Amino acid sequence: MTIAEQPVPGPVRSAAATAEGGLPALIQGGMGVGVSGWRLARSVARTGQLGVVSGVALDVTLARRLQQGDPGGHLRGALAEFPVPAISERILARYYVRDGIEPGAPHRPVPRLGLRPNRARDELAVVANFAEVFLAKRDGGTVGINYLEKIQMATPAAAYGAMLAGVDFVLMGAGIPSQIPRLLDRLAAHLPAEVTVTVAGAEGGERHAVGIDPVALLGRTPEPLVRPRLLAIVSSDVLAGYLARTPETRPDGFVVEAPVAGGHSAPPRGRMRLDETDQPVYGPRDEVNLAKVAALGLPFWLAGGYASRDGLARALEAGAAGVQVGTAFALCRESGLDDKLRRRLLEQAKDGTLRVRNDPHASPAGFPFKVAGLPDTLAAPEVHERRPRLCDLGHLRTPYVKPDGGVGFRCPAEPVDAYLRKGGRLEETEGRRCLCNGLVAAIGLGQHRPDGYQEPPLLTLGQDLDFLGDLPEGYTAADVVAHLLGPGGAPASARAGEDQREGGLPPEGS
Structure with a gap:
């Protein structure tokens, strides 16, 4: 019997899936890599709305912030709360x-995503996601995390x-998250869980999967999770x-x-x-x-064009529970964007x-991707052309079947000759940006190459x-919350004293 066929204890799912009430009118979008960081999500959660952290590439951001000395000690404090100290200690070491x-x-x-089991990679991913959510929930409130279905190998x-x-919530887009309800059911019970991974060129009946065994990872069986x-x-x-x-495929909402x-x-x-x-044309369909x-x-x-009270009213009139807003939060003071870049955008x-621009070519994932046209970023053609084509983070790599039957990985943003050798098509490489490195650079964590080259940022907004x-x-x-919900939408406590709180905001302009 495969993991996918093993039964799941009923009470784990029903206890959470039938929960009533507690639905927010406002969801803060989970944006970019680290733009929706724990500080932003915590600030929104404190107003009584749903704060959301981006779950993309948290392994990379945790590792790089620790290498930068973890100013303020927030991450080390979160790692100290991880239920298995030995795992946190290995990450810190x-x-x-x-x-x-x-x-x-x-x-x-950091270890790149792949299909083969890798304990060091799993430990880093588990601890990184734990730390981000732990810090966002430190003051209470409701917190979600946003993942891309396209990045299947990272999900479990x-x-x-x-x-x-x-x-409290998992949000997932950029694909069809039909496997996720069962994944969450099994993980809540600490059962081995996996997702099927799409592999280009795989024959019918050939299945590839990636998963995690919680008990084997932790070394013990904790109490069931909500x-x-x-x-x-x-x-x-x-x-x-x-x-x-x-x-089996039904989410708890959309x-x-x-x-x-x-x-x-x-x-x-x-x-x-x-x-x-050169932007996609959308029509009645x-x-x-x-x-x-x-x-x-x-x-x-x-979501998308509802960042006003009128937008919220239109959504409620259509039967929605509320709205999701991203860009307004991406440009606020708690945003994870590099502050100089954020101010230039404003x-x-x-x-x-x-x-x-809704660029149809920029993303290696093949989806149209919004690129903010700020000079000296990857949006500028001359900056893009100067950047050496390479793929060293690899979160958007695609698994494919090699001629010998093994599985390899390719990315349309890697060197063109390498991509073609791996069976890719030339037209798939045209205009591709390295989203992984560009989005990480947008939050001040860009890689510095041994030859002195520094990764330029790539910025996305609505x-x-x-x-x-x-x-x-x-x-x-x-x-932003008060702008959308009215003066009573954000409690006074969410506004007062933030500068004095641990991890709070410096005065604007400092």
Whole structure:
């Protein structure tokens, strides 16, 4: 009997899946790599809404922040709370550098995602996700974590780490998260759990999977965990209906995302057509029938262009539980964006010179991806052309079947000749940016190469920036909540004394 066929104790799922109430009107989007970090999610959770951390590449960000000396000691404090101290100690011994590495020194690499078991990789992923959620939940409140279904090889270990820290919601987009309900069921019971991994060129009946055995990893069997609710991020009522059709694939709700939302977006249905600016053209076939989504009987939130009270009112009128907002939070003071980059984005957005393109070519994942056109970033053609093509983080690599029957990995953003040798097509490499390195650089953790080259940042935002005129200079996450929900939406406690709190905000302009 395979892991996928083994039964799951019923009470683990039913206790969490039938929970009533506690649905937020506002979900803070899980953006980029580290843009939705624990500080931002914690600030939103303190207002009574759903704060969300990005779960993408947390193994990389934890390792690099420890190598930078962990200013403030927050990560070391979180690691001290991990239920198996020996695992945390191994992570610290490998990556922590007292006072930080020398400026310009390369960061130590982390194990890359793969299909073969790798204990060091699993330990780092579990601890990194635990730490991010633990810190976000430190003041209480409701916290979620956002994953990309496309990054299948990371999901089991990452989700387990988040669940050990008590994550309340798992949000997943960029694919069809049909395997995730069962994965969460099994992880809540500390049972071995796995997901099937899509491998290009695999024959019918040939299955590849990656998983985690919680008891083997921890060395003991803890008490059962509370299963988080799963929100599937979808862009069509057809996909929502497909997921809701059976208990095995049914999420606990949906985030229905419009094409203007930041990050990855679904391609238009049918043949891809581009406008005069080389952006995908969306039409009537791409409009979501919200009545059909509502008829599924599961709560849903609307995302992409709803960052206003009018947007929230329209969502509620359509039957939604509320809205998800990303860009407004990505530009607030608690955002994980490098502060200089964040301020430049705000300046250009306010003077009307910032352009956010839905680039059909940028992402190695093959989905259209929003790229903010800031000079001196990978959005600029000259910066992109100067960057050596390489793939050393590899979160968006695609597994493929090699001629000898083994499994290899390729990425359209790697050197073109290497990609072609691995069976890739030339047209798949055109215009590809290295999202992994670019998004990590956007939060101040870019890699420094031994030859002196420093990875440039890549910035993503949504295309709706109209909310900026309604927010104060140097606004905070609580200001965004109040802007959307009214003055009573964010309790006074969420605004007062933040500067004095551990991990709080410096004065704007400092």
